[in-house]
Amino acid sequence: MDKGQDFLRAQVNNCISQHEMLLNSIRAHAEQADDGRFKALCSRHLPHMEKHQGMLEEYAKSIGVEDGNMVKNALGAVLGKARDVVDSIRETDFLRVVQDVVMIRQAQDTFAVFANAGDKLGDLRLAELGRTCEKDHESMQKEFNEHVTKLFVEHVTETQTNDVVAPSAR
Numbered sequence: 001m002d003k004g005q006d007f008l009r010a011q012v013n014n015c016i017s018q019h020e021m022l023l024n025s026i027r028a029h030a031e032q033a034d035d036g037r038f039k040a041l042c043s044r045h046l047p048h049m050e051k052h053q054g055m056l057e058e059y060a061k062s063i064g065v066e067d068g069n070m071v072k073n074a075l076g077a078v079l080g081k082a083r084d085v086v087d088s089i090r091e092t093d094f095l096r097v098v099q100d101v102v103m104i105r106q107a108q109d110t111f112a113v114f115a116n117a118g119d120k121l122g123d124l125r126l127a128e129l130g131r132t133c134e135k136d137h138e139s140m141q142k143e144f145n146e147h148v149t150k151l152f153v154e155h156v157t158e159t160q161t162n163d164v165v166a167p168s169a170r
Contacts, residue, residue, distance in 0.1 A: 008126075009065045015110050016056050016065075022103040023049045029100065035093045041147055042100075045140050052133045059129055094155060097148040104144060108137035 002010045026049050030042035061067075091099075111134035118127025 005063065009060070009063055012056065012060045012063065013065055015107075015114070016053070016060060018103075018110065019049075019053055019056055019107055022100070022107055023053050025096075025100055025103060029093075029096055033093050033096065035151070037150075038093050038097060038147060041143060045143075048136045048140070052136065055129055055133070059125060062125070094148065094151045097144055097151060101141060101144045101148060104137055104141045108134055108141060111137060 001007070023046075026042045026046055030039055030046055033039045033042065111130045113130070115127050115130030115134055118124065118130055
């Protein structure tokens with residue numbers, strides 16, 4: 001395992017890849033979701049996610065992450081996106097939102113670590129990056145959770161021709 005600045009660079013580089021996958025998912029869902037509410041939700045958060053990605057890449061350069069590593073991350077993200085596109089054909093918006101919530105929470109946790117570790121290390125830029133992104137991801141996660149709950153309730157209360165939903169279940 002890396003130590004010192006190599007460890008920091010590796011973790012920031014991993015975060016860039018992780019966040020790029022989330023960003024690509026949000027972009028795809030803003031364009032391709034069946035549910036207009038989900039499209040709007042993704043579109044509303046897309047500028048923040050793009051800003052975060054830029055902040056991460058700028059910080060990475062400032063600590064010496066080589067452009068080659070970021071290119072490797074970008075290639076991995078593109079391959080991941082291609083796989084996600086194939087998978088998304090078989091999924092519903094409900095499953096897409098759930099998948100986004102998982103990625104949002106993962107990013108939120110990573111940014112919380114950056115905020116706390118940055119404070120302890122005296123790296124004010126890392127701490128501020130972590131705090132800003134964690135806060136934005138937290139509000140995003142709440143909105144996505146609210147939406148997935150709505151979709152869940154809608155799916156449960158929809159009836160098919162042979163289904164009978166008791167009034168007390170609604």
